[in-house]
Amino acid sequence: MTDTKRIRLPDLEARKRRGEKIAMLTAYDYTMARLLDRAGIDILLVGDSLGMVVLGYETTLPVTLDAMVHHTRAVSRGVQRALVVADMPFLTYQISVAEALRNAGRLIQEGGAAAVKIEGGGAAVEAAARLVEAGIPVMGHLGLLPQSVHQLGGFRQQAREAEDADRLLADAQALQEAGAFALVLESIPAGVAETVTADLHIPTIGIGAGPHCDGQVLVSYDMLGLSQDAIPSFVRRYADLGEQTVAAAKAYAEDVRTGRFPAASPRIVADLFAGAK
Numbered sequence: 386m387t388d389t390k391r392i393r394l395p396d397l398e399a400r401k402r403r404g405e406k407i408a409m410l411t412a413y414d415y416t417m418a419r420l421l422d423r424a425g426i427d428i429l430l431v432g433d434s435l436g437m438v439v440l441g442y443e444t445t446l447p448v449t450l451d452a453m454v455h456h457t458r459a460v461s462r463g464v465q466r467a468l469v470v471a472d473m474p475f476l477t478y479q480i481s482v483a484e485a486l487r488n489a490g491r492l493i494q495e496g497g498a499a500a501v502k503i504e505g506g507g508a509a510v511e512a513a514a515r516l517v518e519a520g521i522p523v524m525g526h527l528g529l530l531p532q533s534v535h536q537l538g539g540f541r542q543q544a545r546e547a548e549d550a551d552r553l554l555a556d557a558q559a560l561q562e563a564g565a566f567a568l569v570l571e572s573i574p575a576g577v578a579e580t581v582t583a584d585l586h587i588p589t590i591g592i593g594a595g596p597h598c599d600g601q602v603l604v605s606y607d608m609l610g611l612s613q614d615a616i617p618s619f620v621r622r623y624a625d626l627g628e629q630t631v632a633a634a635k636a637y638a639e640d641v642r643t644g645r646f647p648a649a650s651p652r653i654v655a656d657l658f659a660g661a662k
């Protein structure tokens with residue numbers, strides 16, 4: 386049976402030490418958050434992937450801080466156990482440390498998140514250090530950075546060359562040094578993820594990064610079969626809720642059109658007559 390105790394930050398590093406894997410999924414609304422929390426998912430990420438899977442944009446770039454606060458609040462209301470992490474959207478932490486602090490503060494204070502996630506090494510490391518100093522827990526994100534999709538030339542695997550893998554390891558070490566409590570590694574070779582995972586004391590959470598990370602994350606709509614567009618090849622589909630939804634909606638429409646729904650209930654008819662007297 387899943388432990389119902391709320392997941393706290395120190396639990397995650399303890400899990401890594403004990404060799405226990407961490408399960409993380411994205412969530413964007415109250416109903417889904419309740420279901421995933423009930424299922425015992427350890428971390429719910431209010432990912433800016435919501436721009437693509439919920440709002441229908443081609444990238445995560447149009448997602449605003451207001452949208453993230455709105456969805457984070459809904460997810461937080463649905464959660465009793467999981468740690469809620471909110472993505473800081475594009476350009477909300479890169480312009481200045483002061484803006485990063487103010488914007489992360491909104492996700493924590495108004496959204497109810499326990500932590501924020503930021504993409505990249507280099508300049509993002511300074512923002513991470515200042516957020517942590519201010520008491521805001523930070524999850525890092527390296528490898529394929531969806532907010533840099535144009536610079537990367539598309540959603541493709543990163544750190545394939547030795548030089549890039551070395552830079553990624555250096556960024557991971559710098560983020561750990563800055564106080565990040567965990568790191569998402571997205572779309573990198575399994576061997577690179579294994580090296581980074583072995584080097585760090587904070588947990589790594591992989592997505593398309595092989596089996597050696599300390600945990601795994603998937604976009605919930607992809608693994609539940611709700612995404613209608615092409616999904617990455619590393620995703621495993623655990624349900625086909627998209628097709629089930631279409632079938633259910635078709636059956637409903639058919640019942641409405643043929644008069645099979647709603648069924649005439651003698652009780653309702655009797656009540657109506659009683660009310661008319």
Ligand code: KIV
Nearest residue numbers: 411432433434569602
């Ligand atoms: O926004 C998101 O869903 C993410 C995951 C892919 C880790 O950042």
